[in-house]
Amino acid sequence: MFDRGRAVLEAARLAGVCPAAVCEVGRAAGPVWTEAFGRLSYDTETEATTDTAFDLASLTKVIVTTSIVMALVRQQALSVETRVADVLPGWRGADRAGITVGQLLDHSSGLPAQIHLSPSARVREQALPLLCAVSLERPPGTAALYSDVGFMLLGLLLESVGGRQLDVLWRELWNARPGANATNAWLEFAPGASARPLIAPTEFQVDRGGMLQGVVHDENAGVLSGVAGHAGLFGSAPAVGVFAAWVLRSFHESTWLATPELMRQFSARGVLPGSSRALGWDTMLPTSSCGTRMSPTAIGHTGFTGTSLWIDWERDVYVVLLTNRVHPTRENKRFLPYRARFHDAVMSDLTDSSSEVAS
Numbered sequence: 001m002f003d004r005g006r007a008v009l010e011a012a013r014l015a016g017v018c019p020a021a022v023c024e025v026g027r028a029a030g031p032v033w034t035e036a037f038g039r040l041s042y043d044t045e046t047e048a049t050t051d052t053a054f055d056l057a058s059l060t061k062v063i064v065t066t067s068i069v070m071a072l073v074r075q076q077a078l079s080v081e082t083r084v085a086d087v088l089p090g091w092r093g094a095d096r097a098g099i100t101v102g103q104l105l106d107h108s109s110g111l112p113a114q115i116h117l118s119p120s121a122r123v124r125e126q127a128l129p130l131l132c133a134v135s136l137e138r139p140p141g142t143a144a145l146y147s148d149v150g151f152m153l154l155g156l157l158l159e160s161v162g163g164r165q166l167d168v169l170w171r172e173l174w175n176a177r178p179g180a181n182a183t184n185a186w187l188e189f190a191p192g193a194s195a196r197p198l199i200a201p202t203e204f205q206v207d208r209g210g211m212l213q214g215v216v217h218d219e220n221a222g223v224l225s226g227v228a229g230h231a232g233l234f235g236s237a238p239a240v241g242v243f244a245a246w247v248l249r250s251f252h253e254s255t256w257l258a259t260p261e262l263m264r265q266f267s268a269r270g271v272l273p274g275s276s277r278a279l280g281w282d283t284m285l286p287t288s289s290c291g292t293r294m295s296p297t298a299i300g301h302t303g304f305t306g307t308s309l310w311i312d313w314e315r316d317v318y319v320v321l322l323t324n325r326v327h328p329t330r331e332n333k334r335f336l337p338y339r340a341r342f343h344d345a346v347m348s349d350l351t352d353s354s355s356e357v358a359s
Contacts, residue, residue, distance in 0.1 A: 001353055002033045004345035008338055013038045017334040018306055018325040020048035020200045024241040025346055027316045028248035031241050040200050041211075041327055053186065053199045053236050054322040055217050057303030060233040061151050063187065063243055064170045066280030068158050069101065070258045070266060071173055078161050080105065080265075080279060087157050090132040099140045101157070104150040105279040106270045110136035111149045117223040124165075127224060128156050144275035148230040152220060155229020167227045177246065177256045185242040187235035190216075190226035199234060200324040202305055217305050217326060231303075237320045244311055244318035251313045267299045267313070284310075289336075290319070291343035293351075306335055310343060319346055 002025065009021050019041050024034040036048040056063070072078035080102035085091045091099075096110075103109040115134055121127035131153045137145070155166050162169045167189040174180070174187060191199060196214025204211050208222070216222050218231035226232050250258040251267075258266070266279040276283045284290055284298040290310040294317075300310030306325030311318045321342060325335040 002035075002346065002349045004349050005033070005342055006035065008342045008345045009035075009037045012335060012338040012342075015334070016042075017332070017338060018323040019327050020052060020054075021321065021323040022048055022050055022052055022054070022237040023322070023342070024050075024237040024318075024320040025350075026241050026245055026318050026320075028245050028252075030245060031238065034238055034241070040324075048200065050238060051198070051236055052322075053191070053195070053214075053234050053239075054307060054324060055199070055202050055212075055303075055305045056187075056233045056235055056240070056307050056322070057218060057231050057305040058148075059240065059301055059303045059307050059309055060231050061229070062280050062301045062309070063235075063240070064166065064233055065151055065155055065158065065229040066105065066266065067257060068162070068166070068169050068173060069105065069154075069280070070262055072158065072161055073262065074259070078158075084153070084157060087160055088128065088132060090129050092132070095136055096140065101154070102279060103140055104154040104157075105266075106272075106275070106277045107144045107147050107150060108141050108270070108272055108275070108277075109147065109150050110138045110140040110142070111147045111153070112137045113145055113147050113149070115149055115220075117152075117220045119223060121223050122225060124156065124159075124224065127152075131156065142272075144270065144272050144277050146277075148218075148220065151230035152224070152228055155227075158229065165227060166229060167232075170233075173256070183242060185235075185239040187233060187239045187243065189232045189234070191234050200322075201327055202324055203326045203330055204328045211328070237322050240309055240320045240322070241318065244309060244320060247311050248313055248316060248318060267297070284312075289339045289343070291340040291347065293344050293347035302339075304330075308339060312347075315350075317347075317350060319343055 021037045082101045191214045199214040201213035202217040216226045221228040221231040250263040269283045281299040294312045295314040298312040302308045306323035
């Protein structure tokens with residue numbers, strides 16, 4: 001089983017497009033295939049294992065930030081219609097007065113894709129005024145442009161509403177799930193020094209001290225001490241799989257994560273022309289990283305470091321693929337075509353498996 005999926009990742013490894021890759025395919029009931037490929041880096045003999053943790057990059061947006069928004073919505077402490085200005089007094093200006101939490105989630109706020117935070121933003125109280133002062137690039141609600149800035153702002157907004165730093169809000173939510181004490185599903189910000197040698201390294205950056213290993217790759221998240229709404233989470237493929245299985249369950253029953261109504265609301269593609277964005281999540285397009293064989297209602301996200309999570313809730317399937325494709329440099333983009341091929345291969349493997357069971 002999964003011979004096609006395995007062949008794609010073996011081909012990627014032999015082509016040298018990334019040092020390490022770990023995948024997991026599963027259903028709401030749990031994993032059905034987990035496997036590791038390659039070594040942690042090109043200059044080590046240490047092999048990747050299914051326990052290897054990765055810098056999850058923008059998977060932070062859907063695993064942490066979107067989940068905390070849903071939790072606060074269920075507590076009636078927040079709504080997707082809540083205006084940013086009603087939570088953050090520093091968010092001022094006629095051009096942005098009506099921007100909502102929902103527009104931050106679906107990237108239609110008008111904020112730019114990127115900025116470079118000043119090192120002074122290491123004090124979170126100084127980061128917020130800087131983000132509140134960022135100029136809009138277009139009128140809110142007129143187009144969707146993927147924006148790390150919007151999710152950085154959203155992370156600080158959640159801290160204001162929740163009364164605690166984002167990593168604490170996440171830890172409380174994640175550790176409150178049923179069975180949390182019985183599983184080793186480690187999804188954390190800012191790993192301790194003892195864990196770093198077991199984490200897949202990302203990029204060599206002279207100005208940040210050399211090879212980044214267990215230190216967040218995203219520069220803005222680094223300025224924010226590794227805890228941000230857009231990036232900063234670390235974890236293994238099985239840990240992301242535990243989260244994905246709960247997402248699948250939440251489409252059909254109320255869980256610690258969401259009610260079915262809320263899950264469907266957050267996974268529904270928005271109405272803006274040309275946008276595939278839902279609330280936090282991306283949705284399936286034939287040109288997506290999820291390939292062409294998932295259901296049109298599939299949701300997912302990618303991370304700059306070479307990570308992805310796709311969930312086909314109609315078929316009860318999740319696919320986690322974690323790599324360190326930015327090692328040793330972010331200019332290495334050769335892995336990206338393999339990602340869609342991998343997802344198509346996995347869906348073909350699952351179809352073959354279902355046909356064998358049926359016969």
